[in-house]
Amino acid sequence: xxxxxxxxxxxxxxxxxxxxxxxxxxxxxxxxxxxxxxxxxxxxxxxxxxxxxxxxxxxxxxxxxxxxxxxxxxxxxxxxxxxxxxxxxxxxxxxxxxxxxxxxxxxxxxxxxxxxxxxxxxxxxxxxxxxxxxx
Amino acid sequence: xxxxxxxxxxxxxxxxxxxxxxxxxxxxxxxxxxxxxxxxxxxxxxxxxxxxxxxxxxxxxxxxxxxxxxxxxxxxxxxxxxxxxxxxxxxxxxxxxxxxxxxxxxxxxxxxxxxxxxxxxxxxxxxxxxxxxxxxxxxxxxxxxxxxxxxxxxxxxxxxxxxxxxxxxxxxxxxxxxxxxxxxxxxxxxxxxxxxxxxxxxxxxxxxxxxxxxxxxxxxxxxxxxxxxxxxxxxxxxxxxxxxxxxxxxxxxxxxxxxxxxxxxxxxxxxxxxxxxxxxxxxxxxxxxxxxxxxxxxxxxxxxxxxxxxxxxxxxxxxxxxxxxxxxxxxxxxxxxxxxxxxxxxxxxxxxxxxxxxxxxxxxxxxxxxxxxxxxxxxxxxxx
Ligand SMILES: [Zn+2]
Numbered sequence: 001x002x003x004x005x006x007x008x009x010x011x012x013x014x015x016x017x018x019x020x021x022x023x024x025x026x027x028x029x030x031x032x033x034x035x036x037x038x039x040x041x042x043x044x045x046x047x048x049x050x051x052x053x054x055x056x057x058x059x060x061x062x063x064x065x066x067x068x069x070x071x072x073x074x075x076x077x078x079x080x081x082x083x084x085x086x087x088x089x090x091x092x093x094x095x096x097x098x099x100x101x102x103x104x105x106x107x108x109x110x111x112x113x114x115x116x117x118x119x120x121x122x123x124x125x126x127x128x129x130x131x132x133x134x135x
Numbered sequence: 136x137x138x139x140x141x142x143x144x145x146x147x148x149x150x151x152x153x154x155x156x157x158x159x160x161x162x163x164x165x166x167x168x169x170x171x172x173x174x175x176x177x178x179x180x181x182x183x184x185x186x187x188x189x190x191x192x193x194x195x196x197x198x199x200x201x202x203x204x205x206x207x208x209x210x211x212x213x214x215x216x217x218x219x220x221x222x223x224x225x226x227x228x229x230x231x232x233x234x235x236x237x238x239x240x241x242x243x244x245x246x247x248x249x250x251x252x253x254x255x256x257x258x259x260x261x262x263x264x265x266x267x268x269x270x271x272x273x274x275x276x277x278x279x280x281x282x283x284x285x286x287x288x289x290x291x292x293x294x295x296x297x298x299x300x301x302x303x304x305x306x307x308x309x310x311x312x313x314x315x316x317x318x319x320x321x322x323x324x325x326x327x328x329x330x331x332x333x334x335x336x337x338x339x340x341x342x343x344x345x346x347x348x349x350x351x352x353x354x355x356x357x358x359x360x361x362x363x364x365x366x367x368x369x370x371x372x373x374x375x376x377x378x379x380x381x382x383x384x385x386x387x388x389x390x391x392x393x394x395x396x397x398x399x400x401x402x403x404x405x406x407x408x409x410x411x412x413x414x415x416x417x418x419x420x421x422x423x424x425x426x427x428x429x430x431x432x433x434x435x436x437x438x439x440x441x442x443x444x445x446x447x448x449x450x451x452x453x454x455x456x457x458x459x460x461x462x463x464x465x466x467x468x469x470x471x472x473x474x475x476x477x478x479x480x481x482x483x484x485x486x487x488x489x490x491x492x493x494x495x496x497x498x499x500x501x502x503x504x505x506x507x508x509x510x511x512x513x514x515x516x517x518x519x
Pocket of ligand 1: 038
């Protein structure tokens, strides 16, 4: 569960898919890294805008959910290989079922609520490309 | 170089211990280990405690000092070690290194977790503390979900079927029948596994280790004092390696590089290879992980792990029995698990296991934290 300061800190990355890239070796990072694990001190990190388009490498359907997500179960989570190179875990919105190798595009959605009065967390989910997904 | 031996072991029942707190359980395990070694508490010079998340499970931090206090071991140094589900093996390795440094001759390494004081969804969220909080937990992933991602990728790549995967819980439940400390003691069939509740597709309830309370402890000694004890079991190799915290940061979902590296280090130190191992405890937190472990530890070639199950090689009576105490399916109090595994191998090598393999001389334990961001492999031997 994210605290308000953590949620605020990660807002740009989570809303806009802004990651980083190492200019020295060309590797891109999403989630962003501030230090290139390959080049280390010789790496030069800059911001990098991901398109969010990519391909599912594996997926699962979560039936038994952790605290804060119970009301959404069952929901699909996939690992997505972004076209720009990085890999990320993300929810796949309901609609066309996920498949390994399936193309996905990002959509902006509500992630979860911290109770009735708490923060509503938003972020990027993915939907199977070329299909209409539920809101 | 100082050699290290294990001379005493103690373990509580793996259970939902509603009437016992973590301090009761750790004291019980420690007292059993001291008694098994034929020692007195005052002989212990240091304590290392493996625990994943007592802060989230019971609101208690500063656990090592508490454990020393409750066991009447103060003022000896007490240190807590945390590497998620590998915390127990980490405490053991730290104790080995402390003896090798020459600082101590007799140490207790223990592990414990009290997981049933909070509700199920809270426990699932607490366990997710071992994953990437910002990018895995925040999207609703669970540990079953993470291993389900690995299971689906493996099934897709290597053609593993549901019934083949079910051989892991079928074998381990069978092995656990003889273990009086196991949380569950009943056999399961392929049909029961395939019909058990779906937790995170494709993993079902009987693929998962349970939420468990328990503690385990061992006494380690240096070779300088080992001849005072009957039946010392020697630590031949100890390997530890790290991997990316997030599963998605790994190029392959069907192997765990940290296991491979920790295993190589342990094999090299012990001067043995996978073919020399006669009994093993591997980290079967979810069914798929036992098959990955066979391959990452070099017991089977990539993609062929299931053959060890189908040929009954890893069943009791086979050429390399694995998880003879029932493994983690029959209890996974995360901080205690690594120590519990070491105890089973010590018992096998001493010849007093509940489910005894015939005269093994070399055994192995494999314990991982999270999805493999930490891996520890230990090799134990009957001879120094
Ligand atoms: Zn670089």
